[in-house]
Amino acid sequence: MKQHPLLLLVTLTCIPAWSLQADAVNGGIALIPLPDSSIAPEVWYHGQRVLVTGHDGHWQAAVGIPLSQSAGDDYLNITGSSNKIPFTISHRDYPEQHIFLNNTHQVNPSPDELSRIHGELKQELDDFAVFDGTVDPHALNLTKLPVKSNQVLSAFGLKRFFNGEPRAPHSGLDLKAAEGEPVTAPASGRVLMTRQLFFNGNTIMLDEGQGLISMYCHLSQISVHEGQLIQAGDLLGYVGHTGRATGPHLHWSVSLNGVRVDPRLLLTPALNASLLPH
Ligand SMILES: [Zn+2]
Missing domain, CATH: 2.60.40.1590 (Peptidoglycan hydrolase domains)
Incomplete structure (x- = not known):
């Protein structure tokens, strides 16, 4: 009709x-x-x-x-x-976070690793800049998190120091999760990319429409493929600690108009209020 x-x-x-x-x-x-x-x-x-x-x-x-x-x-x-x-x-101030890593390559990578990192970063910025106007975003009022735990390990925006050296601020939300735990899509979308990255480890990006892109990092296993259409609740992969991670957890980033924002801003007030601080 x-x-x-x-x-x-x-x-x-x-x-x-x-x-x-x-x-x-x-x-x-x-x-x-x-x-x-x-x-x-x-x-x-x-x-x-x-x-x-x-x-x-x-x-x-x-x-x-x-x-x-x-x-x-x-x-x-x-x-x-x-x-x-x-x-x-207006200005918002974010607290500092100090992290110690035994793997010094992940604090001060070699020249070869640096060129890999720069290539990956450029690709990541291109992916975050994707704008698909044909999809209506459904990810703006999330009622579920991508993992079952509601405990925050590391908040968005923290000013980060690795082994005492200042690095880029924390561009996502770290949620507590055990190695091998399922990671599910909080909203429908299309798999924009799946990749193995130096810092982010095994990573999935979802295009949720109109420049709303989400990213799931450090996975032990990826269960989706590029271009796949995803419904809310679908399995994306499994929690791990690949890339620069001190232990298993889910790093979840959300981006709008090519800019990383606090994923908590997309949660319903009830879900947001249920999150436990570290
Ligand atoms: Zn993180």
Whole structure:
């Protein structure tokens, strides 16, 4: 049956708002109201397409703000409009974390390893920048975690020091999990890539639509293949400690418009409140 165009429009604009705790801070997600228009506008932030959804008959953008972004005024661009959409970013401070690794190669890699790492990082940035506008994201109001434990081992955004040396901040959420425990998809999507990486070990990335990409690292085993369509709850692989990991756990990253944000922001308030700190 062919749907009447108007009916389709009503359906789209009635998508309920998700309950993420939006906050225009570095490492957060800003929810920015957009001017009314009959179809979803194409919105850009720092040259990247931004996720747009309907709320109360109006459009809004869910914008990932980089951890490195300083406080101050910023703006979105809309295709076909010369008006910028301004918003203000506040500063959030994240605590320090000191980690000791016996494997010094993973703190100060050799030149060969460094060139491998740079190649992998470039590929990772390209993967995080993917924007598939044909998929409606369902991952914005998660009711389940990718592992059964709700204990956080390492929060998002921590300023990290490996063997005393400053390194990149923690770009995901580490959840407690035993070696071999199943990792399941918290939302539907498509497998963007499966790879064996120097730091992240056996890794899966899922494309959940409109630039919302999630990543699962340090797996002992990968059970999906690139291009595979995934439903919420499907098995992705098994927990491990491959790559740079002090022990078995799940590192879970979430990215919007090419920017890593705190995965906790996608959880329902009840699920978020149930997480136990380390
Ligand atoms: Zn981690």
